[in-house]
Amino acid sequence: MKQRNHHTPARGRRLLAGLAALPALMALASPVTAAPATAEVNTTGLAVTDDTVKVGILHSITGTMAISEIGSVQAEKLAIKQINESGGVLGRQIEYVQEDGASDWPTFAEKTRKLLRQDKVAAIFGCWTSASRKAVLPVMEQFNGMLYYPTFYEGLEQSPNVIYTGQEATQQILAGIDWAVKEKGAKTFYLLGSDYIWPRTSNKIARIHIEKKGLKVVGEEYYPLGHTQFNSVINKIKLRKPDVIFASVVGGSNVAFYKQMKAAGVDFTKESPLLLTISVTEDEIRGIGGENVDGIYASMKYFQSLDNANNQEFVAAFKDAYGDDMVIGDVTQAAYLGPWLWKMAVEKAGSFDIDKIREASPGIEFKKAPEGYVRIHENHHLWSKTRIGRAQPNGQYEVVYETKELMEPDPFPEGYK
């Protein structure tokens, strides 16, 4: 911008006059209730001024993971905008610094260091894959930052420097399997996933739960990420005739898997076998095509079609901000919770200090959550309900079941310690 300094004298003077008027304008705009003094609410040198506070957004907006992470970025920005419109946090407007993790885990760690050391952000909303979170974790703990992590994930982790706003594996899986057994009379299961930590851990949890009920797992399989040929496994499934295919295939493989299932003559609407997935959100269906997943079931905490006032408001605001053809998946909603939960923790603590936020976080309730209601558990995960949705040809899920109680997060289930 420097080379554009060619104002005529007259314009320069007008600009000066305008600048002079700014403080007066800002005084008018600031809220009536005086914000608490910066020195009181920020004792650790974070980027907090009298009327702003800086936070970080750290997701992949380039590379393979961009497909999945962009929804989270949009949700976080929307939440920040709404918080700012409602007066900010402790009277301070949120400003964000966005960094690109570029689908590369060391880059995530590097950018975290930059956000914490150089930008001194008060919180980071970010990460998506477990690999990126694991890369960021040591940096978060070393420089004592606070990360709000949106993805449903495998559990087996609990950090004082992370709030997990997505579900951990047991919340998603136990409710899903219980539902299939109780409502659909399922007796045999075929576990199928992509070959990395999340599907493997999820299937381990699923297997323990299924076998505890005296039911049978008739197959368990993993395919490399990006695998595109599922004909052999489809034959195997046809041979073993499970009641339920429990699927945690991710990414582009999903598209291949569902298209080939359909081409092989499997009609999911007949529910024999029934397909229960924990990895296909409305976002993924856009790539797979609604007609290819018609009739599958998903076990998650959020679906775009959830019928409650909070969600209708959220969906409307999201579409208003990003266009009518947007779809909102489970993780996008969880990402939206991050800035709100942080705001409430800051206000409860009366301070931006990380240590005080950590202390204040457990027990915080968010009643305006699009998914209905969430509460932060002592273990930094969220109490939340689990729902079962049935996929429609139009790419949306119809909610067919919801747990009565909030599911307690249990990141370290029996048999794993």
Add this chain to the structure above:
Amino acid sequence: MFADYSSTELLSIFAMQGFAGLSLFSVFVLMAMGLAIIFGQMGVINMAHGEFMILGAYTTYLTSQFFQTYMPGLFAGYFFVAMVLAFLISGALGAFVEWAMVRHLYRRPLDTLLATWGLSLIMQQAYRSIFGAREVGVELPDWMMGAFQVSDLVQLPVNGLFVMIIALSIALAVYLLMFRSGWGRKVRAVVQNRPMAEAVGINTAGVDRATFALGCGIAGVAGSAFTMIGSTGPSSGQAYIVDTFLVVVFGGAQSLIGTIVSAFSISQAQSTMEFFLSGSMAKVLTLLTVVIILMLRPEGLMALKIRR
């Protein structure tokens, strides 16, 4: 594992499994043919091969959108138009890339590797900027999605058959072009002895450009066909590139027949092992076998015997 099943069940499963192996074979042939032409005939390692495939896939996507909006009555047949367009567009881009970049690097194979890899990154990011980071759903006409019900247990997927037919036709067309046409004779002459070919008046630069364009065009058709079985996203091409190189190198870099033989053996090995073992183990064993065979026969299955 088979004790619990009746003989008809077993028979039908073996039939289906055979079909699965054959359809994997045709997928491999389609993927590898374009690369084999470029690698085998020109010695250029085209790291952007997967991205040329995805260009074909996006062309198919755009064609389907166009037909849906303007000619919904003809939607059932759009796929054929899409494949022709995919060939032309990928081929044209291939010709341009050859002119702008590859021809300056012919004597520097490692630099071509790096340059085409850079090109693949550029193309990926271009797709991301144009079509968005999310995968697009390519809608198929209904007739392509079903399955032939041969018996209770045996269903033959229409799209599998369709990919097979495309692969066979392309293999046949390439064979005719390479071994039964004047142009093919020129290509082979250039491969065997470039200075001599030039001396007898063959326009070697023109042959190079056409060969590169042909390889990219076939990649485009392959990408178009794969919209039926796989995903279409900015980085989907990456999923194919490893298998493609595996097939081409294993077959012997300069032999098109070798590519076909290698595609057949790898696909059969893989789909059989996938049936008896798990997916990841099958992949590991396939790769291990290929590595061992390549250690014993570094030139691949079918080596062209030429004097260098």
